[in-house]
Amino acid sequence: MLGWDWQFTLEILPRLLGGLVVTIEATITGFIIAIILGLFLALGRRSENQWIAQPIGAFVEFIRSTPLLVQLFFFFFVLPRYGLRLPAFVVGTIALGLHYGTYTSEVYRAGIDAIERGQWEAATALNFSPLRVWTGIILPQAIPPMIPALGNYLIGMFKESAQLLAITVTELMLTARVIGTETFRFLEPITMAGLLYFLLSYPSALIVQRLEARYARKS
């Protein structure tokens, strides 16, 4: 058994932090994709036109019921066969955004369903355009209570972005593993990677809990 080497830990820390930056970039980019895509998926699923609602519903259920890794491999290994070759980071963020977009779409759906029918009726009675009903009346009320749930998915994405190592994105987890294989020491890089994940996700989870408590009090 090898003991913990502080000197080595300090030496590899900058590389690990570099990996962490890639992890954060992938998470944030993926999250932006997820919250925008999720809104359109939720609106599409509510469409009165069944030719829109049904395929979107099937798509959401399919993505939600398959592992993120399948989507990563599909975009990274299958699509290039058909001429669509994208950088690993781009593939990773798109797959993350797509996967979590299906989850956030359910958050939007629940949030929109929670708006009382009377709000829609008042909006109709005042003759607002359909677009203005969404942007002025429904979404401003529906989105704030969704923030804790969206925050939980953000934290989930941050941790699951480790799977991007499977398609060679040198985020935190792959960086730690590469250091391990180069130096034959896995204890410090893997432990430190875990610690870095923890240092970001745990305080974020506390913030989300506080937001949840605040909305619970309000309603």
Added chain:
Amino acid sequence: MHANHSQGSTTDPIVRFEKVTKAFGELTVLRELNFEVGPQEKITIVGPSGSGKTTILRVLMTLEEPNDGVIYVDGEPLWHEEKNGKLVKASEKHLRKVRGKIGMVFQHFNLFPHMTALRNVTEAPVHVLKMPKGDAEERAKMLLDQVGLGDKMEHYPAQLSGGQKQRVAIARALAMRPKVMLFDEVTSALDPELVGEVLNVIRELAEEGDMAMLLVTHEMGFAREVSDRVVFFDKGQVVEQGPPADIFDNPQSERTKAFFSAVLRH
């Protein structure tokens, strides 16, 4: 069919129901209803609960689509538009044009909780009527003053009492300058001590006179006081109608008599 009504005449009805039928599944709530509202007429609709009186207001506000029949507002069909001499289902554009002549105040207020009282009143004039924001605010302040809430403009609905909320809702509907205003049991959700302040506002509007008003209410004393005509409605049809004194003091139909004797006993 009288499809060629000229618009804006002072004697033509502002609202006309022609054989309007509305059913929810097996339950028919409006049964080939024929019904007219004069341009400045104040009408109270009374009747047993579940008789469909609220549905009259809801199909007129386009919240429920009738199964059959035609509703005319200011001479134009509401749920239909004319194409090649035939009435076809109205487009969203047509619906918005005709719907703009109607306003509604709801039992449960339905104020927008994320906006102040003032913004509740300015929002539709700014975004629907495209009124400049300054003008809309000036008018909103006047209307809120009129309903006695000049000092509550920056309050959010959650900070207001039920009676205050309902008065904001009335100001909000007035801001759109409707030709017909619908009041759907607007005091039913209020604590008894707050009913008076809301009825006072409606009474003043009735006295001003230019707007047609259609009220569904259980406040019989108030109905007698403000209405030009009382309509007794039951099982999807008008059973009896006339001036308040006739309907309340000398009802002809057995159903009307039974209803009033039950209501007034309470």
